[in-house]
Amino acid sequence: MDIVTAQEMYERDRVAMEAAGLDGKLLMENAGRAVTYDLLRHIQKEHAIVVLIGAGNNGGDGFVIARTLLNLGYDVEAWQVVPDTKITGDAEAHKKIFQASGHPYRLLKSSEDLNTSLGCADVCIDAMLGIGVKGRLKEPYAEIVRLCNEKSFVRLSVDLPSGVPADEGEEDFEAFQAHYTSIIDAPKQSVFLQSTRPYYGEWSVVEIGLPPQLLPDHRRRLWGAADVKRTLPERDAHSHKGSHGKGLIIGGSRLMPGSVAMTARAALRSGAGLIAVSTDPEAIPSISPYVQEATFVEGKDGGQVPVLEGYDGIAVGMGLGRTSVMVTVVEQLVHEKETPLLVDADGLYLIKGFLQELEKREAPTVLTPHPGEFAHLSGLSIKEILNSPFSHSKEFAEKHGVYLVLKGPSTIITGPDGEQRVNISGNAGLAKGGSGDVLSGILLSMMMQGEDVMNALSNGCFLHGSTADLLVQDEHAKIDLLASDVIEGLSRTFRTFSS
Ligand SMILES: NC(=O)C1=CN([C@@H]2O[C@H](COP(=O)(O)OP(=O)(O)OC[C@H]3O[C@@H](n4cnc5c(N)ncnc54)[C@H](O)[C@@H]3O)[C@@H](O)[C@H]2O)[C@H](O)CC1
Numbered sequence: 001m002d003i004v005t006a007q008e009m010y011e012r013d014r015v016a017m018e019a020a021g022l023d024g025k026l027l028m029e030n031a032g033r034a035v036t037y038d039l040l041r042h043i044q045k046e047h048a049i050v051v052l053i054g055a056g057n058n059g060g061d062g063f064v065i066a067r068t069l070l071n072l073g074y075d076v077e078a079w080q081v082v083p084d085t086k087i088t089g090d091a092e093a094h095k096k097i098f099q100a101s102g103h104p105y106r107l108l109k110s111s112e113d114l115n116t117s118l119g120c121a122d123v124c125i126d127a128m129l130g131i132g133v134k135g136r137l138k139e140p141y142a143e144i145v146r147l148c149n150e151k152s153f154v155r156l157s158v159d160l161p162s163g164v165p166a167d168e169g170e171e172d173f174e175a176f177q178a179h180y181t182s183i184i185d186a187p188k189q190s191v192f193l194q195s196t197r198p199y200y201g202e203w204s205v206v207e208i209g210l211p212p213q214l215l216p217d218h219r220r221r222l223w224g225a226a227d228v229k230r231t232l233p234e235r236d237a238h239s240h241k242g243s244h245g246k247g248l249i250i251g252g253s254r255l256m257p258g259s260v261a262m263t264a265r266a267a268l269r270s271g272a273g274l275i276a277v278s279t280d281p282e283a284i285p286s287i288s289p290y291v292q293e294a295t296f297v298e299g300k301d302g303g304q305v306p307v308l309e310g311y312d313g314i315a316v317g318m319g320l321g322r323t324s325v326m327v328t329v330v331e332q333l334v335h336e337k338e339t340p341l342l343v344d345a346d347g348l349y350l351i352k353g354f355l356q357e358l359e360k361r362e363a364p365t366v367l368t369p370h371p372g373e374f375a376h377l378s379g380l381s382i383k384e385i386l387n388s389p390f391s392h393s394k395e396f397a398e399k400h401g402v403y404l405v406l407k408g409p410s411t412i413i414t415g416p417d418g419e420q421r422v423n424i425s426g427n428a429g430l431a432k433g434g435s436g437d438v439l440s441g442i443l444l445s446m447m448m449q450g451e452d453v454m455n456a457l458s459n460g461c462f463l464h465g466s467t468a469d470l471l472v473q474d475e476h477a478k479i480d481l482l483a484s485d486v487i488e489g490l491s492r493t494f495r496t497f498s499s
């Protein structure tokens with residue numbers, strides 16, 4: 001499913017109308033009807049419904065929605081919150097159809113009248129502003145949104161909650177707080193930002209007849225279950241342990257043995273053929289009982305850096321510590337150009353000094369920072385990153401020729417060519433120590449079992465989050481879920497998503 005900016009959405013409309021001969025009024029009818037049938041899940045027959053209609057085509061959708069609900073026998077009051085002069089184009093055409101269908105509408109004269117009506121409503125459908133919003137809400141929208149947000153009725157938004165910007169990068173806004181949003185054709189970037197995501201409430205996407213094969217490829221998409229099932233590698237019945245990748249994991253220390261142990265176990269549980277661990281010898285006695293299938297390797301000539309050749313993937317960083325000795329380890333890994341390399345946790349702090357070397361590596365380099373680690377790597381503030389995660393990720397990945405997994409409630413996976421995918425599986429149960437170590441193990445394993453790195457990373461993130469989702473559905477609550485539970489839960493997830 002594509003993720004779009006407002007501009008890209010307008011472009012999709014234009015292409016659909018020019019190339020497929022669809023016209024705006026038809027698209028508005030399709031959108032209004034599709035949204036109506038999507039919203040019916042949240043509306044009871046006896047509910048008193050208010051539809052708030054704004055000045056643009058989002059308002060036009062509102063006229064179609066109000067008409068459709070009235071045709072279905074629902075109790076609807078349609079409120080046009082702007083003067084008639086503001087209703088133009090396709091929206092005006094649908095207002096005429098609404099009126100010609102014999103339906104009345106209320107014209108906002110004072111907020112008191114509207115407030116009385118809102119006071120009697122069970123459901124409020126917000127068709128005031130969509131992707132055309134610019135800047136903070138002007139009156140009367142700001143006042144109306146404040147009135148709605150303090151009411152106890154069900155708040156349903158059309159395309160996006162009024163006031164929420166469609167694109168990343170806007171931080172000054174106020175918006176309608178929807179319980180549920182019916183998104184038209186494609187989710188906008190603001191669905192995936194920490195600042196704007198809460199205003200959508202639950203959401204789903206309705207199809208309105210735009211021909212996917214004619215639409216431009218924005219190279220930014222949501223990665224879902226169907227994509228995983230389509231791309232998860234099959235295990236060949238005649239395969240042997242060598243055919244599913246031999247991985248090396250460098251990390252752990254005497255005081256932090258657990259993280260590298262979880263990475264190793266997660267990698268094996270995700271199908272890696274062989275895993276070798278290079279760690280502080282004093283940590284081995286506490287790692288080995290937890291992951292008996294792993295072997296251990298010592299540094300070359302008794303030093304810290306193990307032999308790096310002969311592996312299908314290397315992961316470094318978890319529990320590594322940030323001593324100068326470890327800088328040498330990371331430096332040698334950067335210069336070993338042939339093996340796919342995943343860098344996480346402490347490794348991300350140590351690799352900062354070698355960023356300009358990364359694009360010279362022939363094999364893929366994968367960095368897996370959370371926003372704080374990305375701030376350190378990029379020199380951006382966490383606030384800047386959270387405000388514009390798509391563009392900052394893309395700029396960094398293209399500049400350094402790396403794959404970047406920017407972790408969060410919506411994890412953005414970016415390739416060195418700028419392609420982006422978003423994973424939204426997972427839940428707050430993952431916001432605990434060790435989750436990142438487990439993810440690194442899964443990603444290393446996926447990278448070694450398939451040719452396409454973007455698929456490997458996208459599937460790994462999806463499986464990690466989905467395992468947490470499956471676990472909190474029945475066996476656990478978010479509060480008690482441990483990273484190690486996710487490792488043990490992977491087998492159920494693989495059974496669910498492997499064809
Ligand atoms: N294929 C599709 O996606 C379709 C989408 N539809 C709907 O159309 C809207 C986008 O319509 P547009 O007219 O471009 O913009 P809006 O409806 O969001 O309204 C713009 C309107 O609002 C005024 N405005 C802008 N900023 C502010 C502000 N800060 N305060 C107050 N007023 C503001 C501006 O002056 C304009 O008058 C999309 O979201 C879908 O809902 C089509 O219906 C079908 C196809």
Ligand SMILES: [K+]
Pocket residue numbers: 058126127128129130157158159160161162
């Ligand atoms: K809206």
